[in-house]
Amino acid sequence: MKLNVGIVGYGNLGRAVEKKIRAGHDFNLVAIFSKRDLPGVINYDDVENYKGKIDLLFLCGGSQNELEKQGLRLIKNFNIIDSYDNHARLKTYITKLDRLSKQNGKVALCSFGWDPGLFSFMRALFDGLGFKPYTFWGKGLSQGHTQAIKNIPGVKDAIQFTVPSIKDIEKIKNGEKVKEGKNLHHRECYVVTAKEDRDQVKKRIISMPDYFEGYKTTVHFVGQNKLDSLKTFAHKGQVISASNTINFSLNLKSNPDFTAGVITSFARAAANLIKNEKHGAYTIFDLPISSILKRDKFEYL
Amino acid sequence: MKLNVGIVGYGNLGRAVEKKIRAGHDFNLVAIFSKRDLPGVINYDDVENYKGKIDLLFLCGGSQNELEKQGLRLIKNFNIIDSYDNHARLKTYITKLDRLSKQNGKVALCSFGWDPGLFSFMRALFDGLGFKPYTFWGKGLSQGHTQAIKNIPGVKDAIQFTVPSIKDIEKIKNGEKVKEGKNLHHRECYVVTAKEDRDQVKKRIISMPDYFEGYKTTVHFVGQNKLDSLKTFAHKGQVISASNTINFSLNLKSNPDFTAGVITSFARAAANLIKNEKHGAYTIFDLPISSILKRDKFEYL
Numbered sequence: 001m002k003l004n005v006g007i008v009g010y011g012n013l014g015r016a017v018e019k020k021i022r023a024g025h026d027f028n029l030v031a032i033f034s035k036r037d038l039p040g041v042i043n044y045d046d047v048e049n050y051k052g053k054i055d056l057l058f059l060c061g062g063s064q065n066e067l068e069k070q071g072l073r074l075i076k077n078f079n080i081i082d083s084y085d086n087h088a089r090l091k092t093y094i095t096k097l098d099r100l101s102k103q104n105g106k107v108a109l110c111s112f113g114w115d116p117g118l119f120s121f122m123r124a125l126f127d128g129l130g131f132k133p134y135t136f137w138g139k140g141l142s143q144g145h146t147q148a149i150k151n152i153p154g155v156k157d158a159i160q161f162t163v164p165s166i167k168d169i170e171k172i173k174n175g176e177k178v179k180e181g182k183n184l185h186h187r188e189c190y191v192v193t194a195k196e197d198r199d200q201v202k203k204r205i206i207s208m209p210d211y212f213e214g215y216k217t218t219v220h221f222v223g224q225n226k227l228d229s230l231k232t233f234a235h236k237g238q239v240i241s242a243s244n245t246i247n248f249s250l251n252l253k254s255n256p257d258f259t260a261g262v263i264t265s266f267a268r269a270a271a272n273l274i275k276n277e278k279h280g281a282y283t284i285f286d287l288p289i290s291s292i293l294k295r296d297k298f299e300y301l
Numbered sequence: 302m303k304l305n306v307g308i309v310g311y312g313n314l315g316r317a318v319e320k321k322i323r324a325g326h327d328f329n330l331v332a333i334f335s336k337r338d339l340p341g342v343i344n345y346d347d348v349e350n351y352k353g354k355i356d357l358l359f360l361c362g363g364s365q366n367e368l369e370k371q372g373l374r375l376i377k378n379f380n381i382i383d384s385y386d387n388h389a390r391l392k393t394y395i396t397k398l399d400r401l402s403k404q405n406g407k408v409a410l411c412s413f414g415w416d417p418g419l420f421s422f423m424r425a426l427f428d429g430l431g432f433k434p435y436t437f438w439g440k441g442l443s444q445g446h447t448q449a450i451k452n453i454p455g456v457k458d459a460i461q462f463t464v465p466s467i468k469d470i471e472k473i474k475n476g477e478k479v480k481e482g483k484n485l486h487h488r489e490c491y492v493v494t495a496k497e498d499r500d501q502v503k504k505r506i507i508s509m510p511d512y513f514e515g516y517k518t519t520v521h522f523v524g525q526n527k528l529d530s531l532k533t534f535a536h537k538g539q540v541i542s543a544s545n546t547i548n549f550s551l552n553l554k555s556n557p558d559f560t561a562g563v564i565t566s567f568a569r570a571a572a573n574l575i576k577n578e579k580h581g582a583y584t585i586f587d588l589p590i591s592s593i594l595k596r597d598k599f600e601y602l
Contacts, residue, residue, distance in 0.1 A: 087602070090602050091599040124590050124598065125419075125590055127596070127601065128590065130562055133601075243552070245552055246550075246551055247548075247552075248548070248549050253544075253546075261430050262430060284590075285594070285598045285601070285602075287589055288586060288587050289422055289425050289586050290586040293428070293429050294428065297587075300434075301388070301391050
């Protein structure tokens with residue numbers, strides 16, 4: 001069954017998902033929806049008109065303000081998949097989605113990106129095997145944190161680099177103890193804003209719950225040219241265990257392209273869930289890897 | 302449901318599995334079976350007397366000569382889990398086990414080790430995400446290849462080191478092409494045997510199908526003291542992709558301890574499969590990771 005799909009949100013991730021769908025053979029792209037007025041793109045407010053014409057919606061909006069609201073609205077009429085990444089709110093969101101998807105006879109695939117997503121899986125695997133997992137991100141540009149800064153009134157443009165504590169990574173790999181928590185990373189922000197807004201913008205950033213509060217956060221105010229010169233889609237991350245016994249790492253040239261690859265790959269699992277009416281919300285923990293394979297599983301064994 | 306379990310085979314892996322079971326709370330160890338006459342261990346020929354008293358048997362015999370025969374016999378009366386690792390025969394074995402386990406109302410969990418097992422999963426995941434996986438083992442002592450040499454008549458003792466081509470690993474990580482196949486590793490064998498047996502033993506080693514044939518293989522004949530000084534349980538391995546985009550690696554102080562950790566962790570999935578009469582053969586591709594978790598999955602997300 002080739003699913004008819006739509007994309008909601010047409011930023012970096014939405015465009016990367018579109019590219020993956022068009023390059024592959026798993027999905028038939030019916031429509032792209034956005035709140036912005038863009039050529040060839042349907043207004044988000046009209047999405048319900050596509051009920052019955054779209055089997056699965058890829059939700060590619062921002063996790064901070066959009067995704068939750070959109071997911072809880074769209075699940076009433078559509079199967080959905082997202083890469084929702086607000087760790088602090090995940091359980092609440094997914095629990096609600098699970099209830100709504102069962103009530104409405106729908107399937108929701110949640111948080112299929114690299115973290116949450118692949119890294120969540122690795123943390124669960126490591127711990128299941130008896131190895132405490134430690135997660136490090138970066139150095140790299142975080143799309144979610146960047147968007148969170150851009151959402152602050154007065155901010156014209158911004159980027160946020162997540163920087164891991166190399167010293168602590170080395171300690172863990174050497175089998176030494178480290179203090180755990182938000183101290184294992186710091187957050188470097190570059191922000192374009194009017195001079196008179198700097199103080200309040202900085203305050204808003206460093207006190208933002210879930211995103212910056214409690215982290216060592218540096219805020220640099222720069223001009224647009226300087227900011228543009230720093231922009232990158234590259235990112236990195238790793239899940240490691242004491243003494244480096246077990247280690248999973250990513251080195252990404254393009255964070256949105258890789259996330260789009262994860263979301264479109266796991267979306268292949270949706271076809272069978274929909275067909276067999278296995279309604280409910282699923283995360284990466286709930287799907288056997290056989291559900292996304294392109295070839296006979298024995299070729300990998 | 303706490304499963305009543307038994308162990309079949311009491312070598313390095315069997316002993317490591319016993320240690321894990323006794324240290325954990327998931328299983329009640331009923332009996333250990335071996336072909337050898339050992340104190341406190343039941344003779345393998347009497348295993349069927351335990352029908353109905355054991356929910357799950359951990360098969361810890363050698364993959365070359367024992368496991369297949371034992372699996373196909375025991376599945377008629379027991380649920381089983383193994384870490385069978387003869388890549389060349391896996392599909393045939395598991396296909397037979399699947400048929401027999403369904404006929405006999407049993408569950409078989411196959412090839413739960415690190416390779417096959419965790420590495421198989423990673424190859425499937427990488428490829429599912431669109432990244433061709435490359436697997437490298439070592440440098441480390443391979444239990445299976447060591448046992449295969451020891452099984453040759455005239456061999457008093459032996460060990461086999463699997464050695465990866467560091468040059469090819471670097472090439473792949475740099476995004477360069479490599480020639481694929483058995484050339485990516487070589488096999489270093491240390492063998493204790495009588496002088497007059499050396500020629501035939503060497504011939505038997507280098508021509509052994511599945512294990513050595515086609516590999517660059519070096520055979521060193523040494524005395525027992527030298528051999529003992531080289532013995533180690535350490536092993537390593539990695540599944541990598543071009544340009545190092547996605548990378549999974551293991552650095553093991555004790556190969557049998559780690560394999561025992563994998564097999565006993567995934568054995569936790571057996572309880573529900575047995576209870577819900579989901580008969581058949583399962584590999585690591587077929588189980589969602591949620592089936593082996595000790596804690597709420599949201600703690601890992």
